[in-house]
Amino acid sequence: MTAGRADIGVHAREQTSLWGLFPMVVVQLALFVVPIAIMFVYSFWTTQNYQVIREWTLANYLVFFESWTYPSVLFRTLWMSAVITIATLCFAYPFAYWIARYTQRWQKILLGAVVLSFWTSGLLRAYAWMALLGHGGIINKGLMQIGVIDEPLTFLLYNPFPVILVMTYFSLPFAAITIFASLEKMDWALVDAAADLGANPVRTFWFVTLPQTIPGVISAAILTFVPLMGMFFVPLLVGNPSSAMIAPLIANLMQAFQLGLGAAMSFIVAVVVMIIIVVAWRYIRLERP
Amino acid sequence: MNDALHARARSSSAAADPAIELRQVRKVFGESVALDEISLDIERGEFFSLLGPSGCGKSTTLNLIGGFEAPSSGDVRIEGRSVAETPPYERPVNTVFQSYALFPHMTVAENVEFGLRMKGIARAERQAAASEMLRMVSLEGYETRRPAQLSGGQRQRVALARALVNHPSVLLLDEPLGALDLKLRKQMQIELTRLQRQVGITFVYVTHDQEEAMAMSDRIGVMNRGRLLQVGTPSEIYDRPTHRFVMEFIGAANSFEGRLERQADGIGAIDVDGVGRLRGLISGNIGERARAALLVRPEKVRLKFDGRPAGNGEIEGAISHVSRLGFITHYTVRLDGGQDVLSYRLADSTEGDAGALDEGRRVVLSWKEEDARIFRSDEES
Ligand SMILES: Nc1ncnc2c1ncn2[C@@H]1O[C@H](COP(=O)(O)OP(=O)(O)OP(=O)(O)O)[C@@H](O)[C@H]1O
Ligand SMILES: [Mg+2]
Numbered sequence: 071m072t073a074g075r076a077d078i079g080v081h082a083r084e085q086t087s088l089w090g091l092f093p094m095v096v097v098q099l100a101l102f103v104v105p106i107a108i109m110f111v112y113s114f115w116t117t118q119n120y121q122v123i124r125e126w127t128l129a130n131y132l133v134f135f136e137s138w139t140y141p142s143v144l145f146r147t148l149w150m151s152a153v154i155t156i157a158t159l160c161f162a163y164p165f166a167y168w169i170a171r172y173t174q175r176w177q178k179i180l181l182g183a184v185v186l187s188f189w190t191s192g193l194l195r196a197y198a199w200m201a202l203l204g205h206g207g208i209i210n211k212g213l214m215q216i217g218v219i220d221e222p223l224t225f226l227l228y229n230p231f232p233v234i235l236v237m238t239y240f241s242l243p244f245a246a247i248t249i250f251a252s253l254e255k256m257d258w259a260l261v262d263a264a265a266d267l268g269a270n271p272v273r274t275f276w277f278v279t280l281p282q283t284i285p286g287v288i289s290a291a292i293l294t295f296v297p298l299m300g301m302f303f304v305p306l307l308v309g310n311p312s313s314a315m316i317a318p319l320i321a322n323l324m325q326a327f328q329l330g331l332g333a334a335m336s337f338i339v340a341v342v343v344m345i346i347i348v349v350a351w352r353y354i355r356l357e358r359p
Numbered sequence: 360m361n362d363a364l365h366a367r368a369r370s371s372s373a374a375a376d377p378a379i380e381l382r383q384v385r386k387v388f389g390e391s392v393a394l395d396e397i398s399l400d401i402e403r404g405e406f407f408s409l410l411g412p413s414g415c416g417k418s419t420t421l422n423l424i425g426g427f428e429a430p431s432s433g434d435v436r437i438e439g440r441s442v443a444e445t446p447p448y449e450r451p452v453n454t455v456f457q458s459y460a461l462f463p464h465m466t467v468a469e470n471v472e473f474g475l476r477m478k479g480i481a482r483a484e485r486q487a488a489a490s491e492m493l494r495m496v497s498l499e500g501y502e503t504r505r506p507a508q509l510s511g512g513q514r515q516r517v518a519l520a521r522a523l524v525n526h527p528s529v530l531l532l533d534e535p536l537g538a539l540d541l542k543l544r545k546q547m548q549i550e551l552t553r554l555q556r557q558v559g560i561t562f563v564y565v566t567h568d569q570e571e572a573m574a575m576s577d578r579i580g581v582m583n584r585g586r587l588l589q590v591g592t593p594s595e596i597y598d599r600p601t602h603r604f605v606m607e608f609i610g611a612a613n614s615f616e617g618r619l620e621r622q623a624d625g626i627g628a629i630d631v632d633g634v635g636r637l638r639g640l641i642s643g644n645i646g647e648r649a650r651a652a653l654l655v656r657p658e659k660v661r662l663k664f665d666g667r668p669a670g671n672g673e674i675e676g677a678i679s680h681v682s683r684l685g686f687i688t689h690y691t692v693r694l695d696g697g698q699d700v701l702s703y704r705l706a707d708s709t710e711g712d713a714g715a716l717d718e719g720r721r722v723v724l725s726w727k728e729e730d731a732r733i734f735r736s737d738e739e740s
Pocket of ligand 2: 417418419457533
């Protein structure tokens, strides 16, 4: 209800303390704008015999769009990232809701545990998953022991399923924390009000809780989706080797000193990601005037 | 009015059961007791107020009726039916929340229509009902606004319309005027009472403002520290309080401490050091010679500026402060024992010589013994 007034306050503060943003601008320049610019320049150069040829050309972009090979990798990556993002939100929302609504004394500890998982090595956890899912892994061994299956399940590794599973597991904490923040901000009296007006729990969620937290859901979706576009070792470790993702492909090109093509591809990915962010951001803006 | 007829027809058809019954309701949060054995009947069509200081359990009581909390023990009945197993979305009550709790992402019209939409009523019908209700609360033309674009008073009226449009058996209102400024509050008090008469719905109204409760209610329940101390009409509560807390919370009161000496016909006397022997009606059970407090309202204390105390309950002092508030004047009298006593007089009172009642003037104070009340003084609430 006070959103209008709060917004005015934010604007006033933005104007008075622009200098406070100075360090952030420097960091942004150093870590974001400069690398993108370098990449952009390289994408118009080519390499031959491990030499960079500094001549401006669109050759790299033509190579990318020439055949279906490279775009298909990009689309597969987009598609997988979208599926994983949706799966992540489906798990993160109920989890965040539970923490926000039903845990009081344990709330801080649970949130701490979630944050802690950011600090454990991702590679380590990916290997742990391989140990769980592999031919001789705990799941297959266990199921064979109790006689549910006779031969190890093959779909547990080296196909899209384990990639979705492991990446969802990796993304969960970020999404859950983001959604938790928006649930935390929500006025829970609104939920009581909906129930008071005859809405059962499902309808209360659909008509009140979800619309109230949709900006948090979109933020969580972006925070999940964007890093997924760069997913690297998980598809290499547990995915199908013949259905590559874009980041390992770019890494391969770079290692093969195809710097120009790698840079062009990186730049295309960056543009796609930025378009998605801008669209989502505008949507949040429209939702909450 | 169609609505009024509707409501009245319903209330006369099954008039046997009260709108709300609380039966020995207790509510405990962890260690602390929020409500202690509350029993209460609220009649149909009544404007009932729950009055008490902050934290006394008013909102908790409403939450138990609305179904947002479950009682730790005891039973809540709505129109004769126990609602222990009934979730809030199936109870025939609606609530105007302390914070209004309007849905920020919906327009005014969508807010008001929400309850009807949940009941599956067709769009055209619910739009008609919502706009009629908005007209009733003088908000026609605001249908497409968002709650953030409304003033506090307008939001309050949207919250009211959103609840009333469902024709609940009972409307629960949790300090609905608390956020408004004084002038708007007075105006809304009048509008609310008018509206309640018009629709004939039982109102359970929570407030910590005793004037508001007195002005609006058919009956008032006074609460303190999780207990319901007294239930009665505004004048019963004011003139015949059963607890010291009730008397002091509703209106002003002078108090004197001493030991009780019982006399005939429910009248007692207490001896107050340095003041003398004061008489009043005994309230409740107080043992002979037990410590007691005599309370008397300022407007019952008469001032005489001439003569000596005649002994039977008259006491003497000097005026220490006078504040003239227009039609009424407040006198503070310092007794010879050092205690201050308040006395209110109408400004045009012809009793005594009003003009001569200035600061420093010696006066004699007295009251009718049935106007003063004696309570146990160890009574903690
Ligand atoms: N969810 C809760 N958990 C723990 N204690 C609570 C809870 N809700 C209320 N209480 C306690 O119960 C008591 C009564 O609270 P309640 O909200 O009913 O007071 P109130 O009379 O409505 O006060 P106010 O006028 O300030 O709104 C208070 O002591 C409060 O701290
Ligand atoms: Mg309250």
